[in-house]
Amino acid sequence: xxxxxxxxxxxxxxxxxxxxxxxxxxxxxxxxxxxxxxxxxxxxxxxxxxxxxxxxxxxxxxxxxxxxxxxxxxxxxxxxxxxxxxxxxxxxxxxxxxxxxxxxxxxxxxxxxxxxxxxxxxxxxxxxxxxxxxxxxxxxxxxxxxxxxxxxxxxxxxxxxxxxxxxxxxxxxxxxxxxxxxxxxxxxxxxxxxxxxxxxxxxxxxxxxxxxxxxxxxxxxxxxxxxxxxxxxxxxxxxxxxxxxxxxxxxxxxxxxxxxxxxxxxxxxxxxxxxxxxxxxxxxxxxxxxxxxxxxxxxxxxxxxxxxxxxxxxxxxxxxxxxxxxxxxxxxxxxxxxxxxxxxxxxxxxxxxxxxxxxxxxxxxxxxxxxxxxxxxxxxxxxxxxxxxxxxxxxxxxxxxxxxxxxxxxxxxxxxxxxxxxxxxxxxxxxxxxxxxxxxxxxxxxxxxx
Ligand SMILES: Cc1cc2nc3c(=O)[nH]c(=O)nc-3n(C[C@H](O)[C@H](O)[C@H](O)COP(=O)(O)O)c2cc1C
Ligand SMILES: [Mn+2]
Numbered sequence: 001x002x003x004x005x006x007x008x009x010x011x012x013x014x015x016x017x018x019x020x021x022x023x024x025x026x027x028x029x030x031x032x033x034x035x036x037x038x039x040x041x042x043x044x045x046x047x048x049x050x051x052x053x054x055x056x057x058x059x060x061x062x063x064x065x066x067x068x069x070x071x072x073x074x075x076x077x078x079x080x081x082x083x084x085x086x087x088x089x090x091x092x093x094x095x096x097x098x099x100x101x102x103x104x105x106x107x108x109x110x111x112x113x114x115x116x117x118x119x120x121x122x123x124x125x126x127x128x129x130x131x132x133x134x135x136x137x138x139x140x141x142x143x144x145x146x147x148x149x150x151x152x153x154x155x156x157x158x159x160x161x162x163x164x165x166x167x168x169x170x171x172x173x174x175x176x177x178x179x180x181x182x183x184x185x186x187x188x189x190x191x192x193x194x195x196x197x198x199x200x201x202x203x204x205x206x207x208x209x210x211x212x213x214x215x216x217x218x219x220x221x222x223x224x225x226x227x228x229x230x231x232x233x234x235x236x237x238x239x240x241x242x243x244x245x246x247x248x249x250x251x252x253x254x255x256x257x258x259x260x261x262x263x264x265x266x267x268x269x270x271x272x273x274x275x276x277x278x279x280x281x282x283x284x285x286x287x288x289x290x291x292x293x294x295x296x297x298x299x300x301x302x303x304x305x306x307x308x309x310x311x312x313x314x315x316x317x318x319x320x321x322x323x324x325x326x327x328x329x330x331x332x333x334x335x336x337x338x339x340x341x342x343x344x345x346x347x348x349x350x351x352x353x354x355x356x357x358x359x360x361x362x363x364x365x366x367x368x369x370x371x372x373x374x375x376x377x378x379x380x381x382x383x384x385x386x387x388x389x390x391x392x393x394x395x396x397x398x399x400x401x402x403x404x405x406x407x408x409x410x411x412x413x414x415x416x417x418x419x420x421x422x423x424x425x426x427x428x429x430x431x432x433x434x435x436x437x438x439x440x441x442x443x444x445x446x447x448x449x450x
Pocket of ligand 2: 150210
């Protein structure tokens, strides 16, 4: 497996996995690329798109790089059905990165007055967006005590030639690192990598413990060490094969207005006082390709977040209830859990583990092993016929949750709900299901009668 964005794009142009489109006609970064992506999604298409000419900008733009499971799997060189298994395997077999002396991402180095972020084709997606946002940047930061790296995607608001606004959810690791630095009254050094092979995305979105090093997980996925180069102005390493890197610091105690931004929940949210990033260097390839993830409820964001999340939830829930067979994130904040129930209380135990696996989980629904959790109709049937609200549902009020849930009274504080939709006491002793003798099903052939 390669770890280089360009080689990945070439491979996708050749194989056309999930579709590949080159748009030569000029298009505007304000709303037009978003409309293009949305129109394709309305026809159930999520091709990788290269916009060759963005109005007023010089860099081409790649969108939907992680838009389908098949594309991510092919980039990782593994069969689609093995994605979850391979990610889990990488958690337990991390491979640390290596430092290389030079990388194409530093072919051009801009510092001081030469930095101009407004040259980047950052997009405006929806009418409610406050301005252009960088969405496909992976933020690299280090814990001040252990030096362990953390990788995460964070929306970055373009605020000027060398300034960004950054949204860091309370309870997520980057925010924890920043808070530690703020307590020391020191700025937090970060680097933002744009134009990344999907393996970096899967690693950045891995939801592990604070101590778990996401770089090791990516190396584990790849099966060999990642190649990284030292930054020019901050004490961090970044992917040698990335397209663009922004280096900078987040100063302590500074907050400025950031947002609103069209979020994955389908709402324009999060206008508030957020931290800022002062950019100290911008490095890039000689002819960089800018990467974008369409804002809002697009397929790419959903797929990107879901792939590593499901692996982690399975790991977490199974560590508590080994009889859990599968999990599925069917919608924002929601988790379906498929359980082969052997003992009383297991469904609730699985729910507690799921709600605790990550602060984004708000609703957890457990069904029996005969229910296909990829089939919403079947899950709703289980809720309708195996569940009594007064007995089989429980609520834990006012828990830390997503800051992007518009139904919460207090930002980031939400009720968590568990639904035990398994048959009680168990499937064997439950109402018998409608069945026709198997022998008859086999014997009766439609063509014999019609
Ligand atoms: C496209 C995209 C944009 C995201 N934007 C943000 C954001 O603005 N703020 C945030 O806190 N998390 C954001 N996330 C989610 C985090 O990147 C994700 O929860 C990550 O696993 C956090 O890692 P950490 O806990 O190791 O810091 C985004 C995810 C994706 C896929
Ligand atoms: Mn982390």
